Amino acid sequence: MDFFLILIVGVIVVTLLVFFYYVPFFLWINAISAGVRISLIQLFLMRIRRVPPRTIVYAMIEAHKAGLKSITRDELEAHYLAGGHVEKVVHALVSASKANIDLSFQMATAIDLAGRDVFNAVQMSVNPKVIDTPPVAAVAKDGIQLIAKARVTVRANIKQLVGGAGEETILARVGEGIVSSIGSSESHKSVLENPDSISKLVLRKGLDAGTAFEILSIDIADIDIGKNIGAVLQIDQAQADKNIAQARAEERRAMAIAEEQEMKAKAQEARAKVIEAEAEVPRALAEAFRSGNLGVMDYYRMQNIQADTDMRDSIARPGASTKGDNKK
Incomplete structure (x- = not known):
């Protein structure tokens, strides 16, 4: 139960x-x-x-x-x-x-x-939102680099939330505007004196078009001086010109060495031909004796002419020994 x-x-x-x-x-x-x-x-x-x-x-x-x-x-x-x-x-x-x-x-x-x-x-x-941009580096016309940080105050645009761009687009456009504003400045000193000129120029560009936000203000929070980009570029250009000049000089040196080697080779070839030709002289003299085209007096006369030539060479070059001196 x-x-x-x-x-x-x-x-x-x-x-x-x-x-x-x-x-x-x-x-x-x-x-x-x-x-x-x-x-x-x-x-x-x-x-x-x-x-x-x-x-x-x-x-x-x-x-x-x-x-x-x-x-x-x-x-x-x-x-x-x-x-x-x-x-x-x-x-x-x-x-x-x-x-x-x-x-x-x-x-x-x-x-x-x-x-x-x-x-x-x-x-x-x-309640509008404040977005801090990452450091943006730009170079003024005088070659000095400036690193700027900005704070962007935005408000949601209800009508653009569907299909509108997000915060990343806002940050990218603001960074581009800062680079353009600093790049158009004649001197970095003018930017440091009037940093609000950057925000005014950027605001006039209408950077919030097509985004899900409405930009209320852009405030430059900090500006730091970076490198002297102009001097760095000049140094790099001078180093590049130096390297090019050294390369061209090395090329000319190599060409000169090649030409010198070629001239030495030609000189050796010519010397070999002279030695070969001198080796043919005794044969030609012997053949002339045998054929009767050259007599003993002709041969001595030729030797005297050669001795006179060696003497003139020794006079022209003091201290050098001649064949005639060797004979004496």
């Missing part, structure tokens, strides 16, 4: 748990007490559609208490089923309404589905 009683009690408890899970009665009481009209059947159908009733009901209560009565249950369910964040959207709509920011439910859901935090965007519209 006790077993059947326990079984009946267990079945009743399980039945009540399943009932209250699929029919959130107490959640329905909360909605009715807050002035939100919703039926138990709709709450039951939310469970069937795998939509959390607590999320939808509390979002409707928040919107109703904030005076946003145009938001319907179907719109919240559709946004949840699309993968959106219902709580953030309702928080953003309530904040925008209190801050007198024109933000419709369709725009808020579009921003949320685009992957942006719509609640933080509304907060940024009310």
Whole structure:
């Protein structure tokens, strides 16, 4: 008997748990007490559609208490089923309404589905955000490098959040504007004297076009003097010219050595030919003796002429020995 009683009690408890899970009665009481009209059947159908009733009901209560009565249950369910964040959207709509920011439910859901935090965007519209740029190096016309840091105050542009560029684009454009402003300055001293000229020039460029933000101000936080880029470039150019000149001189030296070697080779070749020709002289003399074309007197006369030539050479070159002296 006790077993059947326990079984009946267990079945009743399980039945009540399943009932209250699929029919959130107490959640329905909360909605009715807050002035939100919703039926138990709709709450039951939310469970069937795998939509959390607590999320939808509390979002409707928040919107109703904030005076946003145009938001319907179907719109919240559709946004949840699309993968959106219902709580953030309702928080953003309530904040925008209190801050007198024109933000419709369709725009808020579009921003949320685009992957942006719509609640933080509304907060940024009310409280602007300060973005610190990384150090930006630029060179003035006098060749001195300046390293500047800027603080950019931005406010979220609700209408440009869908499809608008982010903070990275803002930082890149501000850095480009700083480089352009410093590069157009005649001297680095003028930039150090009037750093606000950079921010004014950058602000006039309209750097927030096509972005999800509106630039309110650009303030130069710090400017440091870097290297003398002009002098460094001149030194590098002089070193490059020196290396080129050395290379050309080495090339000319190599060519001169090659020409000298070629002249020596030609001289040796000519000397070899002379030696070869001198070797033919005794043969020619012997042949002339045999053929009778050369007599003994002719030969001695030729020797005397050779001795006179050697003597003249010794006179022209003092200290040099001649063949005639060797004979004596």
